[in-house]
Amino acid sequence: MSDEPEQPAEKADPTPDDGEVDSARMSFGDHLDDLRGCLIRSLLGVLVGAVLCLIYGKEILAIIYQPLLVVQHANGLVPRVQVLAPTAGFIAYLKIGFLSGLILTMPWVIYQIWRFVASGMYPRERRFVMLLIPASTGLFVAGVAFLYMIVLPTVLNFFISFNNQFDTPDLTPGVFQGFLLPDPPSVSDAGNEGRGIVLPILGGDPKDAVAGEAWINGSTRRLVVQTDSGVLSVPLDEGPAAPAMQSQFALDFYISFVLMLALAFGIAFETPIVVFFLAWAGLVSPAKMAAGRRYVLLGMVIIAAVLTPPDVISQILLAGPMYILFEAGLLVARVVKRRATTTVTE
Numbered sequence: 001m002s003d004e005p006e007q008p009a010e011k012a013d014p015t016p017d018d019g020e021v022d023s024a025r026m027s028f029g030d031h032l033d034d035l036r037g038c039l040i041r042s043l044l045g046v047l048v049g050a051v052l053c054l055i056y057g058k059e060i061l062a063i064i065y066q067p068l069l070v071v072q073h074a075n076g077l078v079p080r081v082q083v084l085a086p087t088a089g090f091i092a093y094l095k096i097g098f099l100s101g102l103i104l105t106m107p108w109v110i111y112q113i114w115r116f117v118a119s120g121m122y123p124r125e126r127r128f129v130m131l132l133i134p135a136s137t138g139l140f141v142a143g144v145a146f147l148y149m150i151v152l153p154t155v156l157n158f159f160i161s162f163n164n165q166f167d168t169p170d171l172t173p174g175v176f177q178g179f180l181l182p183d184p185p186s187v188s189d190a191g192n193e194g195r196g197i198v199l200p201i202l203g204g205d206p207k208d209a210v211a212g213e214a215w216i217n218g219s220t221r222r223l224v225v226q227t228d229s230g231v232l233s234v235p236l237d238e239g240p241a242a243p244a245m246q247s248q249f250a251l252d253f254y255i256s257f258v259l260m261l262a263l264a265f266g267i268a269f270e271t272p273i274v275v276f277f278l279a280w281a282g283l284v285s286p287a288k289m290a291a292g293r294r295y296v297l298l299g300m301v302i303i304a305a306v307l308t309p310p311d312v313i314s315q316i317l318l319a320g321p322m323y324i325l326f327e328a329g330l331l332v333a334r335v336v337k338r339r340a341t342t343t344v345t346e
Helices: 004-012 018-024 028-055 057-074 088-104 106-118 123-130 132-164 175-180 251-268 271-280 286-291 293-307 312-345
Strands: 214-217 222-226 231-235
Touching (some): 057 132, 088 106, 088 251, 132 271, 132 312, 271 286, 293 312
Antiparallel strands (some): 214 222, 222 231
8 A cells, every 4th residue: 555656656757668678678598599699690700800811911911010111111120020930920820810800800799799788778778879889880990090000100119219229339359258269350451541332322223223233222221233133132220330139020929919909909999988888877977987087097007008018108008098088988978968867857
């Protein structure tokens, strides 16, 4: 008897009606079946993407190491990556296929994740969540593009410039070393005072060069000699001696470095979607997230330290955009909540 007066209050609450609840309700077994279907579709999508990336593996490889070669050339180094084992090139090719396939199909995987999340919601909530899929895809692509165009050249230039600061030490043997080591070979320059070889410095390789002609390519910093069978060239180092540390990276390590960073930045750029969804679902209010900014920033720094190599530059370049995107998601959540409150009041 005492519960009957409260019935109208529940009816007046803006919740879905019984028919909508029944149509949206799923059993535990149905949820497991839906989860299994989403996982299978995600794996099939990743497999298709991996096969496609294996077909175009050479082109993808050229895109991946292009920033490295550009930075090496800008720092006076030979633009080249090293293969340190007979199987390293083949393993790197397979790694490119699978990891690039995962990155390529990540929007499809995100779609399956949102699809599974939406399956437990009411129809009108489900339609709203499906609108987040294009935003999630766009943010993931933006994260990968941000890494490729800004973060990767910055980090590579920092490390290569740092390594170039280590000059070759004086190679003159010490007192005790002189007794143990043979004398270094010497070249006599008697009768050659004032003589030298003068080579032209060109902006590129001439197309009409004849056999025996030599020049310096100022653009690529190489000494080039034309022969009957083709062109021979050697790189030229700046300064009187080459740096003690040559930043020539191994192919497989470099590929893992780039692709794992691409995956990390793509996922990290989903931060505003996560913030907005938490606020929209009522799990965490925007006010509580705003009050916990210091803890959010600390968590982002820790996440950046885990997802990036152990250097401060890449950690800052990941944690900084993550926090900015967190504030952007918080702003959108506040605006949407304010509009929803205004609508209900009216």
